[in-house]
Amino acid sequence: MSFKGYNDINANNLKKESVIMNIFKWSELFEDKILLRGKNYYLNGHVHNIDFNKNIISAVVYGTQKYNVKIKLKDNYIDYWSCDCPYAEDATPCKHLAAVLFAVNNSNIDNQDNELKKCIEKMSKKELQIFVYEVAQRNKAIQKRLLLKYSDVNNDTLILQIKADIDCLISKFTAYNDYIDYYHSNLFYNELYDFLDNQIYQIIDDGNIMIAFEALCYLFIQVVNCDIDDSDGKIDDFICNCSDCWEMILEKADEKQQIKIYKWFLDLKKYDLLDYIQDSIFDIQMTIFNSNKFIEENIKFIDENLNSKIDEYRIPYLIMKRLSLMEKLNQSIDVLYEYGEKYLKYNGVLDFFIKKFIDCNDYNKAIYLMEYGKSLGKNKYNQQLIMYYKKTNKLDKLKKELLSSISNYHQYNMDNINMLKNIISNSEWSEILEDLLTSPLIKPIKCELLVQENRLYEFFDEIKNNKSICQIEKWHEVLKEHFARETCKLYIEILIPQMKNLNNRKQYKDLISHLEKLKLFPNGNQNAIYIAEEWKKLYPKRYSMIDELNKAGF
DSSP states (O other), rough: OOOOOOOGGGTTOOOOOOOOOOOGGGGGGGGHHHHHHHHOOOOOOEEEEEEETTTTEEEEEEEEEEEEEEEEEEEEEEEEEESSSGHHHHHHOOHHHHHHHHHHHHHHHHHHHHHHHHHHHHHHHHHHHHHHHHHHHHHHHHHHHHHHOOOOOOOHHHHHHHHHHHHHHHHHTTTTOOOOOOHHHHHHHHHHHHHHHIIIIIHHHHTTTTHHHHHHHHHHHHHHHOBOOOOOOOOHHHHHHHHHHHHHHHHOOOOOHHHHHHHHGGGGGOOOOOOOHHHHHHHHHHHOOSSSSHHHHHHHHHHHHHHHHOOOOOOHHHHHHHHHHHHHHTHHHHHHHHGGGGGGSSSHHHHHHHHHHTTTHHHHHHHHHHHHHHHOOGGGGHHHHHHHHHHTOHHHHHHHHHHHHHSSSSSSSSSSHHHHHHHHHHHHHHHHHHHHTTTTGGGGGGGHHHHHOOOOHHHHHHHHHTTTTHHHTTHHHHHHHHOOHHHHHHHHHHEEEEEOOSSSSHHHHHHHHHHHHTTTTHHHHHHHHHHHHHHHHOTTTTTTHHHHHHHTTT
């Protein structure tokens, strides 16, 4: 089921929908498999930093990465919710939301669990055995779980059985033409998630870590090699779910098992996966192996890739990954820079170090790197250089950069121009001003500059040449004070012809609204009446136009 709520909580642009859910019935929001994943997240301690602020619940849930969840309550109802995970982009209730709600309601869960334990304790051993047998006969997942935990069958046989189940699941959808079309892909992925929840997660819970790992890896390889219509990008969600599962396995594995798991990631090239699948696996490998030992191994792995023949476009991606790993090892900015200096030609790397040096208040080093970037033709550093030249009082360089900016880039506000004016002499400013006023690059702010310099007749010429009613109204006060009569004529010249191409009531209403501004000028009311009468003469059969004029008092 889908619940329309709020998403993208970092953008502060939440859009409220009408659906609300009683907080005591919150589980009804979720599909069963999502609810189960959420409960597993809660039980495995992935919910952190729960905060109650009046009617707002916020929390952080750690999965493949950190996800922020926010819930607003109103009179015991969930008024809206948000999570910044990919699954919740369309406001679908996700496992992270469920995990937080489980955490909020943990006292109720504990009470239910205690009651269940009491019921089981009342059963005799024979009653319990009969009950478990009956349930296992009806539920293959429970049957498999019991066999995994208590059977004398060896692990290899159990793995073969699980792999056979996976093959059966996939062949059910690919049996006809080896292709899963768009209309069956949703059902296919739903069954995959059921398999993850009902089998692999249960195997993990039972402590059979390496059986779960081998089963998950087999499932992953078989699915990503399926020929499937993935128009909705569901493969990304599947990979994300596998990543969560690998992370949980890794948390529960001992050191020897972790090394074996890591080796599988290193050996994935033998499967000849598509590039974007390889990239996803690489990201997972860099993310979930967080101990210093594995971070160092990942750095070696990146270095091996960099020393091999790889596409140029991948180099900055790998360098940025390596730098982030070096940061996790708490290596100093000097060590990072010593490594990354030879890769500064790449945008991401250069930006990384500029930000680092700014954060360290080493503005001279940051400026040096911005200047280097500009020397490579990366003009995006122009405005940053202006900011930090000013901050470090490098006035000669600031002047040069400001001149470069106003000479080469469009100016959309007066900041750079005013900054330049304040650091040069009046004679220099007079020369520069003349050049500026002929430049097309300052067109968006030319009127503002002319008014500021008190060149009002040139300002009015600019207004006349632009013939923009919006610009006239923007400069309403200046025009009323200095060019009232001329502006009234300009209104007439601009507005009367504009009615010709309009054809609906809304357009008529919008154009007529400009007459209200005109009425504020001396003799403006008389001119507004004149324009209205002209429209009526020119378009006597536009009854909705005439109606709107009458409503406006014309």
